[in-house]
Amino acid sequence: EFREINENEFTLEGAVGLYELQDMADLTLESADVSTIGGYVTHLLGHLPNQGEQVRIENYLVTVTKTDGRRVEELHFRKLSEAALAEKSDAAD
Structure with missing residues (x-):
């Protein structure tokens, strides 16, 4: 189940497929090991x-x-702001 909190946040069940997530949140995740x-x-x-x-x-x-x-049942996603993304990449350099 996908539940939008606001334009930058949502929760979903851990059982959501990676391909489904692409449709829901425009996230393209691929893995040979997990689905x-x-x-x-x-x-x-x-x-x-x-x-x-x-x-x-x-x-x-x-x-x-x-x-x-035994497994992840629910996850909360929060979109990081441009400023937060810049800080993270500065810290990684």
Whole structure:
């Protein structure tokens, strides 16, 4: 389930497919290893995330909002502002 909070934020279930996410949020994510956004976040972090863990995916800050101990059940996406994106790239240099 995709739930828009405002133009920059939304939540969705971890079981949402990567291709579905492309239609919902204009995010193109591909992985040979996983097919869902919950699996993708788990793969990025390298472990089953705990509630509250965050990861950046493209121009979004993604927060794990619900897990059941075996998988990610819900995620919160917040689009980062241009200023926040610039700060992140400055910090990486």
